[in-house]
Amino acid sequence: MYMEQYFEGMKKVLFKIEKTQKDNIEKAACYVVDSITNDGIWHILDTGHMLMSEAVGRTGGLMALRPIKINCEINNPTRFRDRAGRKKVTYDMVEGFPDFVLGQSNIRKGDVLIIGSVSGYNFLPVELALRAKSMGVKTIAITSVEYSSRMKPVHSSGLRLFEAVDLVLDNCSNYSDTLVDIPELNGSICPASGIAASYLIWALQSTVVEKIIQKGLTPSVYISNHMPNAALKNSQAWKHYEENGY
Numbered sequence: 001m002y003m004e005q006y007f008e009g010m011k012k013v014l015f016k017i018e019k020t021q022k023d024n025i026e027k028a029a030c031y032v033v034d035s036i037t038n039d040g041i042w043h044i045l046d047t048g049h050m051l052m053s054e055a056v057g058r059t060g061g062l063m064a065l066r067p068i069k070i071n072c073e074i075n076n077p078t079r080f081r082d083r084a085g086r087k088k089v090t091y092d093m094v095e096g097f098p099d100f101v102l103g104q105s106n107i108r109k110g111d112v113l114i115i116g117s118v119s120g121y122n123f124l125p126v127e128l129a130l131r132a133k134s135m136g137v138k139t140i141a142i143t144s145v146e147y148s149s150r151m152k153p154v155h156s157s158g159l160r161l162f163e164a165v166d167l168v169l170d171n172c173s174n175y176s177d178t179l180v181d182i183p184e185l186n187g188s189i190c191p192a193s194g195i196a197a198s199y200l201i202w203a204l205q206s207t208v209v210e211k212i213i214q215k216g217l218t219p220s221v222y223i224s225n226h227m228p229n230a231a232l233k234n235s236q237a238w239k240h241y242e243e244n245g246y
Contacts, residue, residue, distance in 0.1 A: 002180050006190045009179030013192045014199055016172040021200065028167055029207035031138045035112045036064050036246045037215065043068055043107055046116030047092050047125055050194040051142065055201045059224035062205050063241040068105050092117075092124035093154070098131055109136035114201075116142040118177055118193045120161030121151035129164040130157065139165040142197050144173040169204070171196035212246055219246050 032042050045068040046052045056067045072091045091097055101124075107113060113132050117125040120143040129139045141161045145168065148160045155164075162168045171193050178188035212219040220241035223230050 002182070002189075005180045009190070010192060010195060013172050013179075013196050017170075017196060017199055017203075020172065021169055021203075024167055024169055025200070025203050025207055028140050028169060028204055029211050031112050031140065031167065032064075032204075032208050033211045033215070033246075035110055035138065037212070037217065038110065039245055040110040040112065041066060041106065041108075041245070042112045042114075043105070044114040044116070045070075045101070045128065046114075046142075046197075047122070048116050048118050048193065048197070050197045051114075051116045051201055054198045055205075057222060059222055059227075061222050062208060062246075063220040063222060063238055064208075064246050065205070068101065068107075070101065090122075092122040095123055095127075098124055098127040101128060102131055102135070107132065107135065107137055112138045112140065114140045114142060115161060115165065116197060117161050118144050118147060118171070118173065118197075119151050120144070120148035121153055121155075123155055125161045126153070126155040126157065126159055126164045129161060130159075133164075133166065138167075140167045140169060141165040142169045142171060142200055144177060144193060145170045147173060147175050147177055150175050169200045171200060217244075217246060220244075 036042055042064050043066055044051060044055060052067050052069070055061065056065055070091065115125050115129055120141065129141070132139050143161050145162050148162050151160060153160050157164070173192040173196055176188055177191045177193050179190045179192050181188045209219050209221070218240070220237040222237070223233055
């Protein structure tokens with residue numbers, strides 16, 4: 001059954017993460033704790049499909065992880081026009097756009113920036129990593145090293161995201177980022193990278209919490225809005241985050 005193939009394939013990816021990524025998760029947690037306990041901020045920008053929703057503002061999650069949200073929309077309603085032959089351009093392909101992102105954000109020296117991109121070869125994630133590093137920001141990629149290694153870089157440096165950052169958290173997905181082969185489709189289905197990225201980010205958050213507590217400090221954590229007195233407790237925790245950075 002395809003479902004069983006998916007279950008087995010996903011378990012293998014998660015097992016590989018556990019076996020290969022623990023050291024880098026520990027290192028990433030040290031980057032984060034060193035930053036946020038010294039007036040830094042922990043940022044995340046994901047060009048994919050998971051982390052900006054999963055990692056931020058969730059019950060049991062750290063308030064210190066702050067998203068960089070990009071809203072870039074072109075509205076041009078017209079009658080039908082054939083667009084055949086026109087190249088689709090997205091913001092992660094636009095040279096110079098990372099400068100705009102960094103210029104509009106609150107990132108500064110001493111911060112930590114997580115950049116999520118499964119393929120990791122387009123202009124935005126690579127340039128963002130290089131520019132952030134030049135500012136004195138620690139950069140962490142959540143990406144697929146196997147997938148990205150087989151993509152042709154488009155950045156003038158010749159680098160892909162996993163080669164441009166200070167530290168890599170490999171989501172351990174494969175080149176196709178799919179787990180179930182379907183001969184009838186001459187292809188495969190069911191991506192691994194979303195759940196794998198979530199697995200990594202929560203492993204990292206748990207390690208950050210542990211290291212903050214080991215310092216004798218109290219991290220600010222969201223609780224579910226459905227829990228008793230949630231609004232008051234979350235408000236108090238947010239005030240603690242605003243005052244202390246963690």
